[in-house]
Amino acid sequence: SSTSGPNPTREWSLHSFDMGRPLGKGKFGRVYMVRTKAEPKYILALKTLYKSELIAEDIQRQTRREIEIQQNLRHPNILRLYGYFHDEKRIFLMLEFAGKGEMYKQLSKVGRFSERRSARYIDQMTNALIYLHSKHVIHRDIKPENLLLGLNGELKMGDFGWSVHAPGMRRKTLCGTLDYLPPEMVEGKEHDERVDYWALGVLTYEFVVGSAPFEAQGTKATYGRIRSVDLKFPATISAEAKDLITRLLQYDPKKRLPLTQVLNHPWVVKYRPRRDVVEA
Ligand SMILES: CC(C)NC(=O)[C@H]1CCC[C@H]1Nc1nc(Nc2ccc(C(=O)N(C)C3CCN(C)CC3)cc2)ncc1C(F)(F)F
Numbered sequence: 719s720s721t722s723g724p725n726p727t728r729e730w731s732l733h734s735f736d737m738g739r740p741l742g743k744g745k746f747g748r749v750y751m752v753r754t755k756a757e758p759k760y761i762l763a764l765k766t767l768y769k770s771e772l773i774a775e776d777i778q779r780q781t782r783r784e785i786e787i788q789q790n791l792r793h794p795n796i797l798r799l800y801g802y803f804h805d806e807k808r809i810f811l812m813l814e815f816a817g818k819g820e821m822y823k824q825l826s827k828v829g830r831f832s833e834r835r836s837a838r839y840i841d842q843m844t845n846a847l848i849y850l851h852s853k854h855v856i857h858r859d860i861k862p863e864n865l866l867l868g869l870n871g872e873l874k875m876g877d878f879g880w881s882v883h884a885p886g887m888r889r890k891t892l893c894g895t896l897d898y899l900p901p902e903m904v905e906g907k908e909h910d911e912r913v914d915y916w917a918l919g920v921l922t923y924e925f926v927v928g929s930a931p932f933e934a935q936g937t938k939a940t941y942g943r944i945r946s947v948d949l950k951f952p953a954t955i956s957a958e959a960k961d962l963i964t965r966l967l968q969y970d971p972k973k974r975l976p977l978t979q980v981l982n983h984p985w986v987v988k989y990r991p992r993r994d995v996v997e998a
Pocket residue numbers: 740741742743744749763764765797813814815816817818819820863864865866875876877
């Protein structure tokens with residue numbers, strides 16, 4: 719909610735915090751668990767970005783946009799950015815601490831998630847995307863590596879480096895995995911928020927199968943499989959899961975299942991926790 723968390727307007731500096739353990743390495747620097755010195759003591763994640771690296775990668779504007787976007791978002795499934803400050807070398811982002819860490823590490827540890835667990839994550843992801851799109855923000859970089867888990871196992875979208883205000887036209891070459899790119903981005907066409915519908919389909923597939931649907935050896939082969947929507951399912955996947963994934967992985971963006979209808983899809987509804995009964 720907008721009240722909890724440190725005061726975003728206060729002047730912050732490194733001296734405001736007791737440093738905790740390192741949580742790992744982000745794209746452009748380390749992430750530390752920290753606690754505010756002043757009462758009320760808040761536990762946060764402090765993400766450092768080296769200015770020299772942002773300049774080297776020519777992504778200062780993209781980083782500024784990421785900070786502006788994430789700072790104005792308030793949603794239970796979107797990691798909160800409370801504020802930021804800088805010294806001569808680094809920018810420090812004061813981010814919400816996600817108690818259960820990185821989604822991709824959980825996924826690679828267990829191989830694949832149960833359909834119940836996957837459906838609950840997709841339900842939360844869909845709600846976060848509906849909220850994002852209501853603010854005309856498209857994420858454009860949905861993948862397990864960008865997701866975190868809260869203390870109660872709730873999904874938290876953690877990275878907005880590639881989000882833009884729709885409609886977007888990618889200027890920078892994409893780095894990292896191509897597996898989540900929709901055909902229209904592979905073909906360098908104009909794109910809108912429906913690129914996130916496609917990526918939601920890829921994410922659903924990766925949760926229940928344990929690998930991405932269009933994986934192939936090399937960029938060209940992956941592009942080929944994406945453009946031809948070369949979708950194959952292992953026999954273990956339920957008919958409902960296959961139905962939802964197929965309705966999202968449509969070549970034509972206009973044919974992709976709208977997010978509000980994802981929330982009503984039988985596979986998502988079936989596994990949605992019911993409030994009136996307490997789970998054992
Ligand atoms: C979305 C984005 C792309 N990803 C990131 O930024 C990554 C880059 C490095 C860490 C993470 N960033 C964050 N991580 C947390 N929580 C967290 C992380 C790791 C563990 C964990 O498993 N260990 C410490 C384990 C404990 C056990 N030992 C064995 C291994 C490490 C536990 C809690 N909260 C907020 C953030 C954030 F985002 F605000 F910075």
